[in-house]
Amino acid sequence: xxxxxxxxxxxxxxxxxxxxxxxxxxxxxxxxxxxxxxxxxxxxxxxxxxxxxxxxxxxxxxxxxxxxxxxxxxxxxxxxxxxxxxxxxxxxxxxxxxxxxxxxxxxxxxxxxxxxxxxxxxxxxxxxxxxxxxxxxxxxxxxxxxxxxxxxxxxxxxxxxxxxxxxxxxxxxxxxxxxxxxxxxxxxxxxxxxxxxxxxxxxxxxxxxxxxxxxxxxxxxxxxxxxxxxxxxxxxxxxxxxxxxxxxxxxxxxxxxxxxxxxxxxxxxxxxxxxxxxxxxxxxxxxxxxxxxxxxxxxxxxxxxxxxxxxxxxxxxxxxxxxxxxxxxxxxxxxxxxxxxxxxxxxxxxxxxxxxxxxxxxxxxxxxxxxxxxxxxxxxxxxxxxxx
Amino acid sequence: xxxxxxxxxxxxxxxxxxxxxxxxxxxxxxxxxxxxxxxxxxxxxxxxxxxxxxxxxxxxxxxxxxxxxxxxxxxxxxxxxxxxxxxxxxxxxxxxxxxxxxxxxxxxxxxxxxxxxxxxxxxxxxxxxxxxxxxxxxxxxxxxxxxxxxxxxxxxxxxxxxxxxx
Numbered sequence: 001x002x003x004x005x006x007x008x009x010x011x012x013x014x015x016x017x018x019x020x021x022x023x024x025x026x027x028x029x030x031x032x033x034x035x036x037x038x039x040x041x042x043x044x045x046x047x048x049x050x051x052x053x054x055x056x057x058x059x060x061x062x063x064x065x066x067x068x069x070x071x072x073x074x075x076x077x078x079x080x081x082x083x084x085x086x087x088x089x090x091x092x093x094x095x096x097x098x099x100x101x102x103x104x105x106x107x108x109x110x111x112x113x114x115x116x117x118x119x120x121x122x123x124x125x126x127x128x129x130x131x132x133x134x135x136x137x138x139x140x141x142x143x144x145x146x147x148x149x150x151x152x153x154x155x156x157x158x159x160x161x162x163x164x165x166x167x168x169x170x171x172x173x174x175x176x177x178x179x180x181x182x183x184x185x186x187x188x189x190x191x192x193x194x195x196x197x198x199x200x201x202x203x204x205x206x207x208x209x210x211x212x213x214x215x216x217x218x219x220x221x222x223x224x225x226x227x228x229x230x231x232x233x234x235x236x237x238x239x240x241x242x243x244x245x246x247x248x249x250x251x252x253x254x255x256x257x258x259x260x261x262x263x264x265x266x267x268x269x270x271x272x273x274x275x276x277x278x279x280x281x282x283x284x285x286x287x288x289x290x291x292x293x294x295x296x297x298x299x300x301x302x303x304x305x306x307x308x309x310x311x312x313x314x315x316x317x318x319x320x321x322x323x324x325x326x327x328x329x330x331x332x333x334x335x336x337x338x339x340x341x342x343x344x345x346x347x348x349x350x351x352x353x354x355x356x357x358x359x360x361x362x363x364x365x366x367x368x369x370x371x372x373x374x375x376x377x378x379x380x381x382x383x384x385x386x387x388x
Numbered sequence: 389x390x391x392x393x394x395x396x397x398x399x400x401x402x403x404x405x406x407x408x409x410x411x412x413x414x415x416x417x418x419x420x421x422x423x424x425x426x427x428x429x430x431x432x433x434x435x436x437x438x439x440x441x442x443x444x445x446x447x448x449x450x451x452x453x454x455x456x457x458x459x460x461x462x463x464x465x466x467x468x469x470x471x472x473x474x475x476x477x478x479x480x481x482x483x484x485x486x487x488x489x490x491x492x493x494x495x496x497x498x499x500x501x502x503x504x505x506x507x508x509x510x511x512x513x514x515x516x517x518x519x520x521x522x523x524x525x526x527x528x529x530x531x532x533x534x535x536x537x538x539x540x541x542x543x544x545x546x547x548x549x550x551x552x553x554x
Contacts, residue, residue, distance in 0.1 A: 023552040036552035043545065126554045175554075297401065297416040304415040347552055370405075374412070 010134065017126045018353030022337065026347040033376045035364040036347040038175065040239040040320070044276070045287045048240070051279035052272050060271055066263040068096025068247070069274050075281040076247055080232075084207065084217040086225065088249040095255060095262055096269045096277075100205045100233040100246035101127060106265070107201055107229050107248060108135035110258045116166040118201075121152045122355025123323075125175050125203070137166070143357035146325060149314050150177040150357070154188045161196050168193060170218065171203035173210055176354045176363035177323045178299075178316020183216040190221045200228045205246070208237025208288050210318040211296040219249070226251050236319075237288050238280045243273040295320050298366040302373055306364075309381040310388065320367040323351065327360045329387050337362055343386070344379035389434065394419060398427050399436070404538075406440040445541045447533065456485070456501050456530040457508045459516065460494040462523040471495060474521040483511050494526070505529065 005012060026032050043049075067073060073090035081087050088094050097103040104127070108118065114136045120128045122141050129139035142160045144150040157168065168189075173180040181189075193200055202218035219228040233246025250258065262268075299316065306313040306324045313324035326336045333350035340346050340362075351358030366373060391399070397417050402408060414421045431437040446452040463474045471489050478498055479487040486499040498516070502508040508527070517525050533541060 017554065019552060019554045023550065026551045032551060034551040037549050038553045039549055041547065041549070293397075293400065297397075300418050301412060301415040304418075349552060370408075370412070 014130050014133065018334075019126060019349060022341075022347070022349060022353075025338070025341060029341070029345060032341070032345045032347050033368075033372055033379065034347040035366070035368065035373075035376055036349050037365050037367060038321075039241040039367065040236060040291065041367045041369065042239040042291055044238070044240050044243070045280075045284060047287075048238070048276045048280045048284060052243075052276040055272055055275035060275060062271065064096075064268045064271050064274060066268050067094065067259055068269055069271075069278065072096060072274050072278045072281075073247075075278060076249075079281050080217075080230075080249060084204075084215070084220055086217050086219045086230070086249070089252075092252050093249055093255045095248050095259055096274060097233070097246045097248055097262070098266060098269050099235060099244040100203065100231050102244075102266065103231045103233065103246045103248035104128075104201070104203065105131055105135070106258050106261045107231065107250070107254075108132055108137060110254060110261055111166060111199060111229075112137040113166075115164065117162060117164045118166060119157065119160045119168040121168070121170055123150065123174075123176050123351060123358035123361075124169075124171055124354055126353060128169055128171075132169070138164070140165070141355060143355065144177075145357065146314070146361070150174065150179045150323070151181060151185060152189065154192055157189055157192050161192075161198070165196065165198055167199035167201050169201045169203070171205070173206040173215075173316070173318025175206065175319055176321050176349065176351065176358065178319045178321045179314075180210055180213060180215070180317030182213055183221070186216055186218055186221050190218070190224050193227065194223055198227070200224065201231065202228055203231045205231065205233055206236050206319040207232060209292060209295055209320060211292070211299060212315075212317050215318070229254060234277050234280060237291075238277075238284055239287075239291060240273075240276065240280065243270075243276055245269055245273045245277050295367065298368075298370065298373060301370070302364065302366045302377070305373075305377045309377070309384050311380070311384065320365055322364045322366060323358075323361050324364065325361055329384070331387075333359055333362055339387075340380065340383055344383045346376050346379050346383075389436070391431075391436070394423075395427055395431065398424065399431065402428075402437075443537055443539050445533070447541070453503050454501055455503075455505055455508060456499065457512075458528045458530065459498040459500060459512060460490075460526040460528075461496040461498055461516065462494045462525075463496060463519075463521045464523060465495075466521065474519065477519055477521075478516065481511070481515060483508075483515075 073094045076094050077088050077090045108131050112135045117138045117140045118132045120139045120141050122143055132139040140160055142156050144152055200218050207215045219225050219230050230249040234240040302322050303313050303315050311324035313322050333352045337348050337350040349363040351361030410421050410424055414424050465471050466473055475487050483500050483502055485501050488497045490497050500508055512525055512527055
């Protein structure tokens with residue numbers, strides 16, 4: 001009997017995420033201090049949770065419009081205008097999605113013809129390249145360098161473009177490097193994008209967590225509104241990861257096409273979470289400000305401490321990750337992370353799971369209490385002493 | 389008085405943890421330890437930082453015997469000094485924990501601690517209500533403290549996140 005595989009070749013050939021392996025290792029140990037968590041340590045503010053509870057009590061348990069509650073889209077529109085100076089119409093340019101992940105998925109599936117290329121800037125979130133592949137496209141990775149603070153240079157972008165290039169996928173502030181692109185840098189990249197008539201998919205999920213420079217949306221750059229798809233959501237800035245609520249803002253033509261896909265594949269984002277998000281936008285900005293301040297303190301603390309113990313670390317402008325170099329130890333990222341976990345029970349994520357150029361680095365999330373960070377630093381200092 | 393961003397940041401941090409290590413405070417604010425010391429001294433001298441206290445949940449301590457009462461006090465303000473003079477006469481008693489001037493149905497909110505209800509009762513009847521300016525008092529005893537100065541007493545929130553995530 002010939003055994004046929006029930007799984008599609010595309011999916012069978014996808015590599016599982018390297019993070020998964022680390023999760024399995026760390027989850028089975030007792031007493032682990034984790035710097036491996038890619039989400040806020042804050043619980044969603046009570047006012048937001050209470051609004052969701054109230055929506056259930058009031059019986060809001062049915063579907064919403066495909067693109068999401070109109071009231072929520074209106075608030076998102078106001079929010080985008082106020083925070084980032086970009087205007088999107090709630091009627092036909094904003095779709096509420098199941099997390100920024102789904103926003104990214106429908107974006108890629110909406111714009112890509114088979115075989116078209118998307119430039120993916122690494123190190124980056126582990127899902128980017130697989131999502132491009134699953135949408136029938138071809139991910140073309142560009143490796144940024146720590147000498148440029150992991151920023152994509154115009155030369156690198158230009159060199160990666162081929163006649164098949166459809167879009168560039170960029171995340172700033174970045175997971176895992178924390179790097180934030182400044183306005184002048186966006187302008188230079190935008191010139192190339194316009195010259196080659198490309199789209200930009202701008203993952204701005206960490207936009208609220210910018211600590212030194214004011215965050216600039218790619219869509220706010222001159223002439224970019226019409227060729228930028230902005231991905232954002234409530235997970236990071238509003239500490240709402242588990243609610244799975246994001247949104248995507250795009251030019252009308254793309255947005256309307258995306259909505260077709262969204263209505264067939266998802267119907268709409270969860271109603272309860274949409275009510276929570278509405279409350280977050282209406283009354284939660286003070287909480288966002290307080291959380292931002294708190295992360296900034298911890299960023300300062302961890303970066304200084306890493307450099308003090310011999311882990312060279314550039315100062316990331318945003319998100320909640322530090323990305324120190326471990327090259328001095330002579331170990332690979334994977335070796336370093338595994339030994340640190342076994343010997344000192346500190347979990348970090350090896351940099352190479354985020355792309356080749358992440359090798360030689362580890363991602364350390366500082367979305368953890370000061371007590372945890374202090375304990376992790378103590379253990380890592382001992383580890384560095386034992387391996388120098 | 390106007391404070392700069394560094395001074396405000398130091399206050400925000402120590403408001404929640406006055407025992408924080410000077411070294412860590414310096415790292416968190418990107419200031420030198422010497423600068424932190426100067427800043428703290430300045431804020432103390434200006435009496436912006438008034439005192440460093442500890443929040444204690446006495447209800448957990450068997451040896452502790454004490455009651456707290458919040459007393460609404462109506463008074464007659466005096467020409468020229470308003471409520472300040474009577475407030476001073478009240479806050480000087482060692483039994484008095486806090487005194488606030490209030491808007492609304494009464495004038496002063498006085499928080500009193502004593503070892504027993506009797507002790508508080510006699511303070512109110514003998515000391516407080518006999519003051520010339522005091523028109524009336526309403527005493528409320530606190531039965532249980534759930535949250536005090538921003539801290540929830542009976543709650544340690546465990547970290548519910550998975551240990552490693554993308």
